[in-house]
Amino acid sequence: MADVKDGVGVYLSVYLLTVRNWQPDEIGLVIAVPGLVGILVQAPAGALIDRTRHKRVLLMAASVIIAVCCLVVVLSHGFYPIFLSQAVVGLTQSVYAPCVAAITLGMVGHSLLDKRIGRNESFNHLGNMLAAIIAGLIGRFISYEGIFYFSIAQCLALIVGVLIIQEKDIDHELARGASTTDQAPNTAGLKSLFANRNILVFTLAMALFHLANGAMLPLVGQKMGLVDPQNSSLYLSAAIIIAQGVMVFVASFAGRTAERGRKKIMVLAFLLLPVRALLFAFIDDPYVLTGIQLLDGIGAGIFGVVSILMIADLSKGTGRFNLLQGVVYSAIGLAAALSSILAGYIVKHFGYAVGFMSLAGIAVLGIHFYWLSVPETKDINASEAPNPAEQPLGLQVQTGA
Numbered sequence: 001m002a003d004v005k006d007g008v009g010v011y012l013s014v015y016l017l018t019v020r021n022w023q024p025d026e027i028g029l030v031i032a033v034p035g036l037v038g039i040l041v042q043a044p045a046g047a048l049i050d051r052t053r054h055k056r057v058l059l060m061a062a063s064v065i066i067a068v069c070c071l072v073v074v075l076s077h078g079f080y081p082i083f084l085s086q087a088v089v090g091l092t093q094s095v096y097a098p099c100v101a102a103i104t105l106g107m108v109g110h111s112l113l114d115k116r117i118g119r120n121e122s123f124n125h126l127g128n129m130l131a132a133i134i135a136g137l138i139g140r141f142i143s144y145e146g147i148f149y150f151s152i153a154q155c156l157a158l159i160v161g162v163l164i165i166q167e168k169d170i171d172h173e174l175a176r177g178a179s180t181t182d183q184a185p186n187t188a189g190l191k192s193l194f195a196n197r198n199i200l201v202f203t204l205a206m207a208l209f210h211l212a213n214g215a216m217l218p219l220v221g222q223k224m225g226l227v228d229p230q231n232s233s234l235y236l237s238a239a240i241i242i243a244q245g246v247m248v249f250v251a252s253f254a255g256r257t258a259e260r261g262r263k264k265i266m267v268l269a270f271l272l273l274p275v276r277a278l279l280f281a282f283i284d285d286p287y288v289l290t291g292i293q294l295l296d297g298i299g300a301g302i303f304g305v306v307s308i309l310m311i312a313d314l315s316k317g318t319g320r321f322n323l324l325q326g327v328v329y330s331a332i333g334l335a336a337a338l339s340s341i342l343a344g345y346i347v348k349h350f351g352y353a354v355g356f357m358s359l360a361g362i363a364v365l366g367i368h369f370y371w372l373s374v375p376e377t378k379d380i381n382a383s384e385a386p387n388p389a390e391q392p393l394g395l396q397v398q399t400g401a
Contacts, residue, residue, distance in 0.1 A: 002127025005096040013218040028344025035337030037090030045094040046326020050176040062092040067155035070148040098325040106175030118255015125247035136237025177321030201373040207335040208366035214339030235286045239293040246297025254305040263376045266306045269299040273363035281356035313377035
């Protein structure tokens with residue numbers, strides 16, 4: 001799933017620049033549209049995953065659609081077919097992360113979630129690293145189009161992988177974060193869930209992180225493509241390989257460390273964002289740009305693990321784990337889309353240095369907001385959870401384990 005869920009991701013940016021000769025603002029719109037669509041569908045997708053027992057089927061169906069979208073990119077040359085294909089990618093990729101997180105919670109429960117999410121993310125980054133190696137070689141020695149066919153093959157392999165999971169091993173009530181004691185599992189009212197200040201400030205902080213981070217790697221890929229178009233796929237693959245290789249170890253470390261608290265380890269991910277952006281702004285050597293991705297490996301490795309754990313903390317006992325995931329991912333998708341659009345226009349009119357400096361400024365704002373506003377969520381006080389008395393659905397929230 002590691003390389004499938006984004007529909008070839010950053011490779012599309014470089015492909016459109018170096019092979020199709022698109023302008024940066026057009027590329028920014030195409031890269032942004034999956035996030036924009038995700039804004040509309042991520043929360044409903046999370047609510048669906050809370051309700052359905054067919055999580056495996058959703059993962060397989062999404063993989064088939066992603067494969068078709070990759071084929072459209074290769075066979076179509078106009079702006080609108082590719083734009084629409086990426087809109088469909090945004091529609092489908094909304095099920096991947098919450099489905100896997102839900103299946104994980106349904107199999108291991110809250111007590112083992114820290115280590116298991118760390119393990120999930122380690123394998124996720126290992127998959128991205130191996131895929132980047134293969135994709136880079138395909139793009140350099142065969143063709144850039146071959147990367148898209150490789151992604152199609154991975155979609156088919158993912159379907160086989162999902163079928164290996166045993167349905168009987170998934171507790172679907174636990175998978176949605178429902179509290180079960182001596183009564184049937186209950187679900188929090190939406191009004192009380194979204195009136196929770198801790199949830200709101202956490203969601204905004206995650207959005208600020210991706211407003212600063214979303215456009216960074218695509219812009220680096222474009223910068224490398226302009227310096228050395230022939231080897232751009234190799235440079236980009238090397239950047240991804242370095243970051244993902246670091247993430248394999250950082251994710252496992254983050255999962256273990258987060259058992260003692262979430263906030264302090266997450267702030268490190270925030271602190272690395274402006275450093276990366278400023279380095280990218282003033283360095284043109286593709287080898288050095290590639291090496292800077294070590295910092296992304298540390299930051300993203302932490303973020304991928306700790307953000308899911310914080311969502312699980314904030315939604316524990318509400319029965320709305322996947323809905324809350326959907327809301328947070330919608331905010332992240334909006335921020336990443338705005339990041340690509342904003343950076344694309346800044347780069348077009350003012351150049352890459354100003355584009356990266358703008359992202360660094362947003363990152364500094366995000367650090368201050370996160371540290372001052374977001375609480376520690378591990379074992380968060382029950383009084384800070386949604387208030388059962390305020391639930392419009394007439395359902396009581398049980399805050400027990």
